[in-house]
Amino acid sequence: MWLSDVEQFAGGVARVLRPGGRLVTVDFHPFALLFDRTGKSDRDYFVHGAPSTSDSGPDDYVARAREALVPWGHVEGIQGFRNPHRGHEFHWGLGELLGAILHAGLRLDAFEEYPFNNRDPSWTG
Numbered sequence: 001m002w003l004s005d006v007e008q009f010a011g012g013v014a015r016v017l018r019p020g021g022r023l024v025t026v027d028f029h030p031f032a033l034l035f036d037r038t039g040k041s042d043r044d045y046f047v048h049g050a051p052s053t054s055d056s057g058p059d060d061y062v063a064r065a066r067e068a069l070v071p072w073g074h075v076e077g078i079q080g081f082r083n084p085h086r087g088h089e090f091h092w093g094l095g096e097l098l099g100a101i102l103h104a105g106l107r108l109d110a111f112e113e114y115p116f117n118n119r120d121p122s123w124t125g
Helices: 006-016 030-034 061-068 094-103
Strands: 051-054 087-090
Touching: 006 094
Parallel strands: none
Antiparallel strands: 051 087
16 A cells, blocks of 8 residues: 555566565555445445545554564554654555566466454454
Protein backbone atom coordinates (compact mmCIF):
# COMPACT_ATOMS: atom_id res chain seq x y z
CA MET A 1 0.00 0.00 0.00
CA TRP A 2 3.01 2.32 0.16
CA LEU A 3 3.80 1.86 -3.56
CA SER A 4 2.12 4.38 -5.83
CA ASP A 5 3.25 2.51 -8.97
CA VAL A 6 3.85 -1.26 -8.81
CA GLU A 7 5.10 -1.40 -12.43
CA GLN A 8 7.78 1.21 -11.68
CA PHE A 9 8.71 -0.64 -8.47
CA ALA A 10 9.07 -4.00 -10.23
CA GLY A 11 11.01 -2.44 -13.12
CA GLY A 12 13.43 -0.82 -10.68
CA VAL A 13 13.97 -4.11 -8.88
CA ALA A 14 14.60 -5.88 -12.21
CA ARG A 15 17.24 -3.28 -13.15
CA VAL A 16 19.25 -3.60 -9.93
CA LEU A 17 18.78 -7.26 -8.95
CA ARG A 18 21.86 -9.34 -9.69
CA PRO A 19 21.48 -12.57 -11.70
CA GLY A 20 20.44 -15.27 -9.23
CA GLY A 21 19.29 -12.62 -6.73
CA ARG A 22 15.94 -12.78 -4.95
CA LEU A 23 13.09 -10.39 -4.42
CA VAL A 24 11.12 -11.25 -1.31
CA THR A 25 8.00 -9.25 -0.59
CA VAL A 26 5.63 -9.27 2.33
CA ASP A 27 2.25 -7.88 1.42
CA PHE A 28 -0.87 -8.07 3.51
CA HIS A 29 -3.71 -9.45 1.47
CA PRO A 30 -5.77 -6.58 0.04
CA PHE A 31 -8.94 -8.62 0.55
CA ALA A 32 -8.58 -8.00 4.30
CA LEU A 33 -8.82 -4.26 3.67
CA LEU A 34 -12.30 -4.55 2.15
CA PHE A 35 -14.07 -4.88 5.48
CA ASP A 36 -14.47 -2.74 8.56
CA ARG A 37 -14.25 -4.23 12.07
CA THR A 38 -17.90 -5.28 11.94
CA GLY A 39 -17.38 -7.33 8.77
CA LYS A 40 -19.21 -4.85 6.54
CA SER A 41 -17.64 -4.26 3.13
CA ASP A 42 -16.64 -0.62 2.92
CA ARG A 43 -14.48 -0.43 -0.23
CA ASP A 44 -13.98 -1.97 -3.65
CA TYR A 45 -11.23 -4.55 -4.29
CA PHE A 46 -10.43 -3.50 -7.87
CA VAL A 47 -9.23 0.08 -7.51
CA HIS A 48 -5.99 -0.38 -9.51
CA GLY A 49 -3.79 1.63 -7.18
CA ALA A 50 -6.15 4.58 -6.81
CA PRO A 51 -4.96 6.54 -3.78
CA SER A 52 -6.90 6.56 -0.56
CA THR A 53 -6.13 9.74 1.35
CA SER A 54 -6.73 10.51 5.00
CA ASP A 55 -6.25 13.75 6.91
CA SER A 56 -3.82 12.10 9.31
CA GLY A 57 -0.69 10.31 8.25
CA PRO A 58 0.15 6.72 9.08
CA ASP A 59 0.07 6.01 12.77
CA ASP A 60 2.70 3.98 14.56
CA TYR A 61 1.25 0.61 13.61
CA VAL A 62 4.41 -1.19 14.70
CA ALA A 63 3.94 0.11 18.25
CA ARG A 64 0.21 -0.66 18.12
CA ALA A 65 0.90 -4.26 17.04
CA ARG A 66 3.48 -4.66 19.83
CA GLU A 67 4.83 -8.24 20.03
CA ALA A 68 2.95 -9.26 16.87
CA LEU A 69 5.55 -7.36 14.81
CA VAL A 70 8.40 -7.36 17.31
CA PRO A 71 8.35 -10.88 18.78
CA TRP A 72 11.90 -10.51 20.12
CA GLY A 73 10.74 -7.78 22.51
CA HIS A 74 8.63 -4.68 22.13
CA VAL A 75 10.14 -1.44 23.46
CA GLU A 76 7.67 1.32 24.28
CA GLY A 77 8.25 4.42 22.16
CA ILE A 78 6.85 7.95 22.07
CA GLN A 79 3.46 8.18 23.78
CA GLY A 80 0.60 10.08 22.15
CA PHE A 81 2.33 10.50 18.78
CA ARG A 82 0.11 12.07 16.11
CA ASN A 83 1.37 12.40 12.55
CA PRO A 84 0.55 15.94 11.31
CA HIS A 85 0.75 15.03 7.60
CA ARG A 86 -1.92 13.63 5.29
CA GLY A 87 -1.60 9.93 4.55
CA HIS A 88 -1.85 8.24 1.14
CA GLU A 89 -2.29 4.52 0.56
CA PHE A 90 -2.42 2.70 -2.77
CA HIS A 91 -4.38 -0.53 -2.96
CA TRP A 92 -3.23 -3.15 -5.46
CA GLY A 93 -4.68 -6.59 -6.02
CA LEU A 94 -2.41 -9.62 -5.76
CA GLY A 95 -2.73 -10.12 -9.52
CA GLU A 96 -1.51 -6.58 -10.13
CA LEU A 97 1.50 -7.02 -7.86
CA LEU A 98 2.48 -10.42 -9.25
CA GLY A 99 1.73 -9.28 -12.81
CA ALA A 100 4.07 -6.28 -12.44
CA ILE A 101 6.86 -8.52 -11.16
CA LEU A 102 6.45 -10.92 -14.08
CA HIS A 103 6.04 -8.09 -16.60
CA ALA A 104 9.40 -6.70 -15.44
CA GLY A 105 11.03 -9.98 -16.52
CA LEU A 106 11.47 -11.50 -13.08
CA ARG A 107 10.66 -15.16 -12.49
CA LEU A 108 8.21 -16.34 -9.86
CA ASP A 109 9.53 -19.41 -8.03
CA ALA A 110 7.25 -19.42 -5.00
CA PHE A 111 4.08 -17.80 -3.75
CA GLU A 112 2.91 -18.51 -0.21
CA GLU A 113 0.28 -17.10 2.11
CA TYR A 114 0.37 -17.05 5.91
CA PRO A 115 -2.36 -16.51 8.54
CA PHE A 116 -0.93 -13.27 9.92
CA ASN A 117 -1.67 -9.56 9.86
CA ASN A 118 -0.36 -6.57 11.76
CA ARG A 119 -3.53 -4.51 12.05
CA ASP A 120 -4.48 -5.79 15.48
CA PRO A 121 -2.62 -8.39 17.57
CA SER A 122 -5.90 -10.14 18.41
CA TRP A 123 -6.66 -10.90 14.73
CA THR A 124 -5.10 -14.14 13.53
CA GLY A 125 -6.20 -14.45 9.95
